[in-house]
Amino acid sequence: METVKDYFASLVFDDRVMKATLSDEIYDSLKKTIEEGSEPNIGVANAVAAAMKDWAVSKGATHYTHWFQPLTGITAEKHDSFISPSTDGGVIMEFSGKELIKGEPDASSFPNGGLRTTFEARGYTAWDPTSYAFIKDKTLCIPTAFCSYSGHALDKKTPLLRSMAALNKQALRILRLFGNNSTKRVTGYVGPEQEYFLITKEMYEKRPDLCFTGRTLFGAKPPKGQEMGDHYFGVIKPKAAAFMEELDEELWKLGILAKTEHNEVAPAQYELAPIYTTANIATDHNQLTMEIMQKVAAKHGLVCLLHEKPFAGINGSGKHNNWSIATDTGQNLLSPGETPYENAQFLLFLCAVIKAVDDYQDLLRISVATAGNDCRLGASEAPPAVVSVFLGDELNAVLEAIETDTPYKGAEKTRMKLGVDVLPGFNRDTTDRNRTSPFAFTGNKFEFRMLGSSNSIACANIMLNSAVAESLRIYADRLEGEKDFETALHSMIRNTIKDHKRIIFNGNGYDENWIREATEKRGLLNFRTTADCMPHLLDKKNMDMLISHGVFTEAELKSRYEIMLENYCKTIVIEANTMVNMAKTQIVPAIEAYAADTAKAAASKKSLDFTLVCGYETGVVRKLSALADLIASKAEELETALISLDKAEDIGAKSVMIRDTVLGLMSELRIPCDEAETITAKNYWPMPTYADLLFGIK
């Protein structure tokens, strides 16, 4: 029998295949390109392309595509076949270095936020050799960056790679200060835990809201929800288990290190965690994982919901972005070390992260901002929209000792200037109890928990890498040229703790008092919606930082602001239209039919015995008639509000109108509809209920 070892990464043109198929010279040259992030030369590209093609064809591939991540948030591909006519009237399979390095998809219908005028409608894709090519659906997929002709990034990979380069550059400066001259590269590593729901395809198709928007826009509370907590880590139902088994197999073939699968808190909710890898590959793999989840689900008669909040009143889905930085020699820079010197270095990197999160709270919030995620953040199931850092009691005590220059009780030996010599080993048991923090230190990594389940993890890691690169740049500027390195380091760490301790919060992030304390006493930011936070992408301090590290250009930032708000507005307008449509064409008619039949029943009872009161029927008919009237008028109000959106001057104004009027009217329309559901006989109700959806998988 074929074992996992046999087929793991069998569809990936990885290091093993490269070694086996490329000459030593080409292999070394390609490795150098990958490690140094330099441009591949055409000779190498030709040899690699030929080897890739032969390998792909031997695996049954007929086509190739440049695989990229435009700003739609999903991946895009344009397939070309390998075939080329041969002189004898047949075909040969061809793939050149030029085709590998660069592609020119007609990109005019991808969002570009004004970056590409129509005469420049073509974008180009450029090979990213740091992420392996792979085969999907008989197509060789080549991970690529996507840019406009003038070189502006139109995707999420380009700025991610730039942010990784910025982090590498600044982290190396710091390592050199600690006398480390051997490290050649510092890389951000990410393990994204992915939550999702599974429901049956049959029920999904009966809900226009799910089909059009990915979430339910109506639905009364089911008699049973998640209150018993009996789903969490419970036995996986056979249908879901079969889905997971096939999903794992498909992911493993693509070299994706899917490691754990378990039930989540809500009924029908699950989680998949992969083993961490570089931020770039983790991003590619997470995009692929989301795509393959949907495909495998379809094969099992299921639908995988990746929306952040598919069901009101039931926990939504997020993504935990576990993030660390490590050297090419395998040292995790966020891991407390054995020696005082290592610990000083650890504390510096720790402080760099704390400072980064405090200085760029807004960018981190922006990096997870979508209409879908707004439904979930701060709803006592996911971190609040206020960003804070959780360190745990032990590490907190260490920082307090440094700040106040008092001995740390855990340190037994004599203190060095930093106030600590040997730090305790922070095992996860003592650091990871708090699940309510948006940004938690979990022993040797930080877990950024604000991401929505459908977000590309690129955005969060772009901001995280860049903000930390900025802290490190400031530190390196200060420390380089210092004669007394230790004293300077000590005071810098102390000052960071003093200046940024407001961002550290070890309590319950779901507590309302915390939000008050955070905003009123500590002055932390609280952007409830995408419309609130997005304009701050263009704040001078944020633009200056991102531009100075070469992560974005000014034009790119402006275009991203437009695109993100466009997405926000479009998403909510589609939801609102779907609600109006469902209310008018499905819900009201169902209510009317049931009310009419109830009235008929009363009339026929009375015709038998005119003394009968028929109080029950009268009550139901009255109640339903009133609800139908209310629904009709709320639907009309919502429609009017949608029409008036056309008056908005620009996308910023439109997003504010949506936030202030449309969202409220949507909730107002939902209330009478959900109430009607609880009174109308089930066989009249036009769609599966929450109970059907959530407990439909056996």
Ligand code: ADP
């Ligand atoms: P949980 O948070 O659900 O308790 P774990 O802490 O075991 O689960 O792991 C969560 C994720 O963190 C996994 O994807 C894992 O690969 C990833 N991870 C573990 N160590 C690191 C690290 N040093 N850097 C980045 N991610 C990591």
Ligand code: MG
């Ligand atoms: Mg986790």
